[in-house]
Amino acid sequence: QKEVEQNSGPLSVPEGAIASLNCTYSDRGSQSFFWYRQYSGKSPELIMSIYSNGDKEDGRFTAQLNKASQYVSLLIRDSQPSDSATYLCAVKDTNAGKSTFGDGTTLTVKP
């Protein structure tokens, strides 16, 4: 079992729809959770951080964390073609001093 698993893609949604990206992790000691967006040929960019159970909203993005279920998700509301990218879930164990990345989910938003 991979340490961090993301829902297999690619994911395609129409413009204006809600895109839902999911991630599960195996290490219960994980303390910090991140979503990165990576456009083709570019480096990853941090878009959301979440540390406690519940929802965290930032503009059109909402991150959800459920530590009991070892589950973190990212919702993108009113999806735009510019949201088309690969989204990487990352889980950090502060004691280990590093983040573990999922394989990524490629999102395409069709006009």
Added chain:
Amino acid sequence: DTEVTQTPKHLVMGMTNKKSLKCEQHMGHRAMYWYKQKAKKPPELMFVYSYEKLSINESVPSRFSPECPNSSLLNLHLHALQPEDSALYLCASSQEGQGAGGYTFGSGTRLTVV
């Protein structure tokens, strides 16, 4: 300054060459990282520096040699690389400690070994 700057952006080197990748940040981050990323794969951790000391080496071959001259700079020295080492090399930095934020990545160096 909220950027991580990597140079060069592109590098082509022969298998007998020696070259270095450079990374610089001025955000006061005390953790710095080297990642390797192949096409359509997630970033793969190579090295972690914490407070200028090497804290993690993910069993990287010795042809890759990291160096952290000070808290703002990180180098990756390359020698006798193989064609399979061709990849995007990413530098990142972050704060340390509980609740520390995520990574700020540089734009990467696209390395081709011929």
